[in-house]
Amino acid sequence: xxxxxxxxxxxxxxxxxxxxxxxxxxxxxxxxxxxxxxxxxxxxxxxxxxxxxxxxxxxxxxxxxxxxxxxxxxxxxxxxxxxxxxxxxxxxxxxxxxxxxxxxxxxxxxxxxxxxx
Numbered sequence: 001x002x003x004x005x006x007x008x009x010x011x012x013x014x015x016x017x018x019x020x021x022x023x024x025x026x027x028x029x030x031x032x033x034x035x036x037x038x039x040x041x042x043x044x045x046x047x048x049x050x051x052x053x054x055x056x057x058x059x060x061x062x063x064x065x066x067x068x069x070x071x072x073x074x075x076x077x078x079x080x081x082x083x084x085x086x087x088x089x090x091x092x093x094x095x096x097x098x099x100x101x102x103x104x105x106x107x108x109x110x111x112x113x114x115x116x117x
Contacts, residue, residue: 022092035093039054039093051094051098054093057090061090065084
């Protein structure tokens, strides 16, 4: 695969599939005002953070990819391409969650500072 083919694959195949899968998952697992609702529910249930909940879900897909790449296991309920897409989406969710937390901390400190002025 050359650079042009790789760019075409990413732009025309992978990114549209990521968007489609993300949108479907958001309809199933998120709430209109909280894209992290499912992970926050799991985090509360197990007494941990939503980031660790996201990681737990992602690890399942990473393990499946490891079985495929290291052992040649292809008989999985979900194909390897689906696991790759899901793993990327979980990384995107993890990134968004960290970004959200940083912004909330900035707002908290900004609001706290205003009160002390």
